[in-house]
Amino acid sequence: MTEVRMRVNGVVESLDIEPWVSLLDALRDHLGLTGPKKGCDQGACGACTVLADGVRINACLALAMQYADKEITTIEGIAKDGEGRHPLQEAFVRHDGLQCGYCTSGQICSAIAMLDEHAAGMPSVLTPSVQPASAVLSDDEIRERMSGNLCRCGAYNGILDAIRDVAGRETVS
Structure with a gap:
């Protein structure tokens, strides 16, 4: 197991995960964020798209470890506090x-x-x-x-x- 710290939707998270865990699986299975979906699991459909430091990525193709110390934004975090929906x-x-x-x-x-x-x-x-x-x-x-x-x-x-x-x-x- 490896400790990975990242900021997800404005909150610093610390995860103990295997090095081969995808960012998508870390978000869904370890943090309970179900907005990003596992569609094709090959980077072809975009259902898993999240923002990493403001840049869109396919979370199914990224290892969670690659995004240590990065800001990850999922659909759950795109609205500003108190503003309702984006x-x-x-x-x-x-x-x-x-x-x-x-x-x-x-x-x-x-x-x-x-x-x-x-x-x-x-x-x-x-x-x-x-x-x-x-x-x-x-x-x-x-x-x-x-x-x-x-x-x-x-x-x-x-x-x-x-x-x-x-x-x-x-x-x-």
Whole structure:
């Protein structure tokens, strides 16, 4: 067993775990955080997406030990204290961006990081050169940047509408 200390949703946690325990299993089985889901357990579906120091990662592919002394944020920790739900959670509800809900926590965590990446001017396949933060986030750009998150129910139109809403866009491009 190895002791791993990390900050999870603002709380310092100390876990005694085997070195091969994934971050996803540490969060779910050792800390009782059931928001991140074990979908494919291969990094292909995005249901396990969490934020590590603000960057989205597939928790099923990460060893918990890799994230010692890091800030891990799950869906349970994205709302600020006393604020209720995060704006993306509200938008997902408002725009029917969820059906069964299995992928929703990963979708929302990924969308939070994706909006931050775009605002910081990080490139993507569609925008290989860094663009100014004021550049419009097109529907195709949203789809590309969210392509690592799958929804078996097919709630993609609602997910796109929710992200577009939070990004401050009204119309489809």
